[in-house]
Amino acid sequence: MTKTSNGGASVVANDDETCGICLEDSKDPLSLPCRHSFCAGCLDQWRSRYGVDEEMRRKCPICRARIPPSKEMVAALQGYRAQKQIMEDNNETTSQEYRNACYLLAQAEEKIGADWDGVTVLEDNDTPPVVMPDYIHEASFKGDIKSVLRWINANRTEDRANAITKAEKFDVSVLQLAASGNHLALVTLLLQLGADIDYRNNQGCTAIILVLHSPIASAEVMNKVVRLLLSWGASFFSEGDCSKRKCADVARNGNRHEIADLLESELGGRRCEIVNLSPRPDLNGTTCVADEYLPGSNQYRVTLETKSKEALILDPENLRRRDRTPRDCGHYIEFKNGRVIRHVFDSNEDCQAFVSALEKGEARPVETEEAEAKAQQAAAELLAELGLDGSPIESSSSFKNKKSKKRKGRKKKKKSKLKP
Numbered sequence: 001m002t003k004t005s006n007g008g009a010s011v012v013a014n015d016d017e018t019c020g021i022c023l024e025d026s027k028d029p030l031s032l033p034c035r036h037s038f039c040a041g042c043l044d045q046w047r048s049r050y051g052v053d054e055e056m057r058r059k060c061p062i063c064r065a066r067i068p069p070s071k072e073m074v075a076a077l078q079g080y081r082a083q084k085q086i087m088e089d090n091n092e093t094t095s096q097e098y099r100n101a102c103y104l105l106a107q108a109e110e111k112i113g114a115d116w117d118g119v120t121v122l123e124d125n126d127t128p129p130v131v132m133p134d135y136i137h138e139a140s141f142k143g144d145i146k147s148v149l150r151w152i153n154a155n156r157t158e159d160r161a162n163a164i165t166k167a168e169k170f171d172v173s174v175l176q177l178a179a180s181g182n183h184l185a186l187v188t189l190l191l192q193l194g195a196d197i198d199y200r201n202n203q204g205c206t207a208i209i210l211v212l213h214s215p216i217a218s219a220e221v222m223n224k225v226v227r228l229l230l231s232w233g234a235s236f237f238s239e240g241d242c243s244k245r246k247c248a249d250v251a252r253n254g255n256r257h258e259i260a261d262l263l264e265s266e267l268g269g270r271r272c273e274i275v276n277l278s279p280r281p282d283l284n285g286t287t288c289v290a291d292e293y294l295p296g297s298n299q300y301r302v303t304l305e306t307k308s309k310e311a312l313i314l315d316p317e318n319l320r321r322r323d324r325t326p327r328d329c330g331h332y333i334e335f336k337n338g339r340v341i342r343h344v345f346d347s348n349e350d351c352q353a354f355v356s357a358l359e360k361g362e363a364r365p366v367e368t369e370e371a372e373a374k375a376q377q378a379a380a381e382l383l384a385e386l387g388l389d390g391s392p393i394e395s396s397s398s399f400k401n402k403k404s405k406k407r408k409g410r411k412k413k414k415k416s417k418l419k420p
Contacts, residue, residue: 233323
């Protein structure tokens with residue numbers, strides 16, 4: 001049993017309580033001041049299930065006691081107030097942006113309710129996130145990998161991979177900023193460091209939601225970012241702007257039909273493990289990415305997550321979702337000497353061993369010439385895949401080849417000087 005204090009109100013949270021809505025073991029349990037406990041997701045759905053004017057949405061589903069606003073709701077309210085005040089101070093009250101701020105503030109005030117005491121908030125038991133400085137906010141959105149990683153590594157006792165902006169800037173996470181800026185390499189690096197892909201800012205948005213609503217991303221770039229987030233297990237919620245149907249509609253209305261098709265299918269864009277494949281038993285246990293759903297045959301076109309990148313068409317029953325995790329990421333990306341290096345493996349065991357060796361600080365295995373050639377090819381394919389031809393992304397072995405060429409060049413120059 002854990003006690004938390006909510007603006008002077010003592011809340012008792014029973015860690016192993018049953019949710020009063022779904023009647024199952026609570027997931028991310030929240031305990032109200034009335035001492036009834038619910039899953040965070042169930043309570044969020046309860047709030048959004050009723051109309052704006054329905055008072056029940058602010059009442060406990062069991063005893064009808066007042067549900068305090070969440071800290072995210074209060075942070076959003078404070079953010080809109082601050083945004084409105086800044087524009088008033090700058091005499092910008094006739095702009096459309098000011099009218100939008102007033103509208104959003106009114107919505108936030110109505111959502112919280114006029115009967116809120118202004119103090120009590122619904123807390124969870126998690127450690128408060130780290131608040132990033134303004135320059136990291138800018139660096140994350142611009143994709144400045146060096147600055148972001150340097151700041152994260154400066155204090156590993158803090159969970160800086162999940163840092164957020166100030167409340168008046170809507171508690172946006174560093175991952176959400178990188179994703180909104182469509183920076184694939186930085187997003188991958190943050191996910192490898194343990195960034196929460198489903199973190200919701202104080203407006204209720206996750207990284208994938210922000211990407212789908214991005215006004216600046218091209219369909220091609222957005223497609224790649226969405227696929228990356230899906231392969232790492234990006235979730236959708238049952239209702240509202242974060243629902244799968246709403247996200248698919250947003251993509252469809254923006255003429256991004258390829259993304260909409262992915263979102264509407266169960267496994268589209270997801271990383272999966274091949275199972276029960278009788279014609280090719282050697283592939284059972286191999287991971288792949290479901291690139292495309294084929295509605296006519298109810299099958300998926302997949303690409304194996306190996307150096308061969310073999311393409312297959314498989315039935316849904318031969319695929320089991322297996323989201324990427326920091327220790328089971330399928331491929332690994334490093335940032336060294338100002339360049340992004342992608343390591344590709346022929347098995348998940350090889351990848352996991354590589355990640356484990358990096359965590360322990362062990363030396364990497366020596367690469368053969370054949371492995372170096374494959375690594376170079378993988379790097380070239382990544383450049384083409386990301387649409388970043390000419391950008392500083394290389395394989396782990398390309399540095400060796402460059403250095404050897406430079407050394408050979410220097411030797412030739414020395415020899416030429418010795419000739420009469």
